[in-house]
Amino acid sequence: MVKFKSSADLTQKRREILAQREGKRYIAINASGTCGLSSGSDKVSRAFSAEIEKQGLSGRVEVRATGCLGFCENSPVVIIFPEEICYVKVKPEDVPEVIAETIIGGKLVERLLYRGEGGKRIAREGDIPFYKHQSRIVFGNNRSIDPRSIDDYIAQGGYAALGKALLEMSPEGVLETVKKANLRGRGGGGFPAGVKWETTRNAPGKKKYVIVNADEGDPGAYMDRSLLEGNPHSVIEGLIIGAYAIGSHEGYVYVRQEYPLAVENLSIALNQARRYGLLGRNILGSGFSFDVTIHRGAGAFVSGESSALMNAIEGRVGEPRPKYIRTAVSGVRERPSNLNNVETWANVPLIIDRGADWFSGIGTKGSKGTKIFSLVGKVNNTGLVEVPMGMTLRQIIFDIGGGIKQGRKFKAVQTGGPSGGVLPEGLLDLPVDFDQLAAAGSMMGSGGMIVMDEDSCMVDVARYFLDFLSGESCGKCVPCREGIRQMLRILNRICEGKGKEGDIDLLEELSAVVRDSSLCALGQTAPNPVLSTIKYFRDEYEAHIQKKRCPAGACKSLISYYILPEKCQACQICARECSVGAISGGKNLVHVIDQDKCTKCGTCIEVCPAKFDAVVKLSGEPVPPAPPPGTEVTRSKGKKR
Numbered sequence: 001m002v003k004f005k006s007s008a009d010l011t012q013k014r015r016e017i018l019a020q021r022e023g024k025r026y027i028a029i030n031a032s033g034t035c036g037l038s039s040g041s042d043k044v045s046r047a048f049s050a051e052i053e054k055q056g057l058s059g060r061v062e063v064r065a066t067g068c069l070g071f072c073e074n075s076p077v078v079i080i081f082p083e084e085i086c087y088v089k090v091k092p093e094d095v096p097e098v099i100a101e102t103i104i105g106g107k108l109v110e111r112l113l114y115r116g117e118g119g120k121r122i123a124r125e126g127d128i129p130f131y132k133h134q135s136r137i138v139f140g141n142n143r144s145i146d147p148r149s150i151d152d153y154i155a156q157g158g159y160a161a162l163g164k165a166l167l168e169m170s171p172e173g174v175l176e177t178v179k180k181a182n183l184r185g186r187g188g189g190g191f192p193a194g195v196k197w198e199t200t201r202n203a204p205g206k207k208k209y210v211i212v213n214a215d216e217g218d219p220g221a222y223m224d225r226s227l228l229e230g231n232p233h234s235v236i237e238g239l240i241i242g243a244y245a246i247g248s249h250e251g252y253v254y255v256r257q258e259y260p261l262a263v264e265n266l267s268i269a270l271n272q273a274r275r276y277g278l279l280g281r282n283i284l285g286s287g288f289s290f291d292v293t294i295h296r297g298a299g300a301f302v303s304g305e306s307s308a309l310m311n312a313i314e315g316r317v318g319e320p321r322p323k324y325i326r327t328a329v330s331g332v333r334e335r336p337s338n339l340n341n342v343e344t345w346a347n348v349p350l351i352i353d354r355g356a357d358w359f360s361g362i363g364t365k366g367s368k369g370t371k372i373f374s375l376v377g378k379v380n381n382t383g384l385v386e387v388p389m390g391m392t393l394r395q396i397i398f399d400i401g402g403g404i405k406q407g408r409k410f411k412a413v414q415t416g417g418p419s420g421g422v423l424p425e426g427l428l429d430l431p432v433d434f435d436q437l438a439a440a441g442s443m444m445g446s447g448g449m450i451v452m453d454e455d456s457c458m459v460d461v462a463r464y465f466l467d468f469l470s471g472e473s474c475g476k477c478v479p480c481r482e483g484i485r486q487m488l489r490i491l492n493r494i495c496e497g498k499g500k501e502g503d504i505d506l507l508e509e510l511s512a513v514v515r516d517s518s519l520c521a522l523g524q525t526a527p528n529p530v531l532s533t534i535k536y537f538r539d540e541y542e543a544h545i546q547k548k549r550c551p552a553g554a555c556k557s558l559i560s561y562y563i564l565p566e567k568c569q570a571c572q573i574c575a576r577e578c579s580v581g582a583i584s585g586g587k588n589l590v591h592v593i594d595q596d597k598c599t600k601c602g603t604c605i606e607v608c609p610a611k612f613d614a615v616v617k618l619s620g621e622p623v624p625p626a627p628p629p630g631t632e633v634t635r636s637k638g639k640k641r
């Protein structure tokens, strides 16, 4: 690799790469991302490489092992360029057919195409509803880049923004552009990035740090991992530009221990950037020097909080400290330290390249640009989606997500990670941005979006998140440590049918204390799941407490399974499948569940044939007495057994 001494060298390199690739086709497979690998995409990728060689196509067709393509539900995903034909759930044994039919024959392999509404096959990636309604400005390049190839990034125009910033703009000019674009932090709070950069820039002290927060501790969230795995150079480029604007020469990427592939791809990317002279001394001949160290976190949710993260970088326990002085002024080793989320940094090159007006033209009044969400739960198309700020929850969940699994009814959506809130059906038309979500009692957080159907109990959901937060509280401050624990005790007893009158008031009172007096935002936001579920689903709390009933039929202590004697046909399937032997009955005899033995796993209701429909789930009502032993079944009319 030759070091670039100027931005002309970079431009020349890009020209060479493009010339060398001209006229070639390439096949993108999500084989450099964790989700793709877990679905076997690496085997598909190897099968393509072998088949291309076998067919003598090596000089004309290239295989690109990309990071996550977002469409997780349909992985391994294959996109064939330039037509952008998208094949889903591809297996290695499909590969010879794809090469023969599509690459050589120019025809589609119909059975591998995505099936849209009414089973209609869709050939082009961009026509699939999951992709069609998205604006993938940050995430979109994943499909064109093998993260282990800096040349792939350069071919997409990568590092041109860095050249522009370093050689055509002053640090102040870069800062003003980011401020004008009104880029708000994607890691949780939505704080304006430019304002924070300015604070660090103006803070006294020569040595300053810039840091990438890739802790991503929210359960179910994986957009930062997918960006680091799939397009690490976009984050590195953003970081170098930020460092230039702030006046920093040392950076850190704080990445959680559980992300080995992200660390691997990032390390490769950093080394390649160094070899090209895009990191290190005198970058692109600009006189500006900067380099980056990877710090691997030990996997605690609270370590993602800014002061805790900086403690961890210093080698101390990753616990928060009081922020009388902000970390932007006194952070790592008491030096000014600017921390931004992975996605925030990845937006920076786009803003410098295309301008503040372009960026602020996307989104809502107070929230500009796009946001990547991890859309998970009871939705048909789970995956990573990038949408302009202001798109409604309904559009995200139904147009992109394809609606609720098995045609069930939407009940609620949880946004913002464990400290976010739960929003009901009545808010489906809420435009999603930082301020609207906060006003509704939830938050953007880092972009988790968990969709729930009518089988989800809202008290149990609040209990689940408080259980997580109670375990993750570092314990340093009493309101968070004890307050969350007490709230969890109350929620546990409500879910167990032991809730008392006054419990809802007590939860609200404790919420106010924990919110107002906790040391860091873990405690300050922990009451959100409780307060939002009380706000929108108070009747469910009341049913649990007053009627000992779980309306969703999810809380095990409040439900019972019962076999309707008049419907049981003694098929014996439930008795056979019950893992604890709680069901008695024999040939021609009505089956009975022993309520003391039953673990409420629900297998009996699942396996009871739909034509009999003999098992019911009861909640808030007594279980009817069992028929006397030896009661014979009443045969359904006309059925012989």
Ligand SMILES: Cc1cc2nc3c(=O)[nH]c(=O)nc-3n(C[C@H](O)[C@H](O)[C@H](O)COP(=O)(O)O)c2cc1C
Residues within 6 Å of the ligand: 184, 185, 186, 187, 188, 189, 190, 191, 193, 213, 214, 215, 216, 217, 218, 301, 302, 303, 304, 305, 306, 307, 339, 340, 341, 342, 344, 446, 520, 521, 522
């Ligand atoms: C308990 C807790 C965990 C957090 N975890 C993360 C995280 O994993 N990633 C992240 O970017 N921000 C996380 N944050 C937010 C950070 O403290 C900080 O606000 C953010 O990294 C700043 O970057 P941004 O302005 O670009 O969003 C967390 C905050 C708290 C209170």
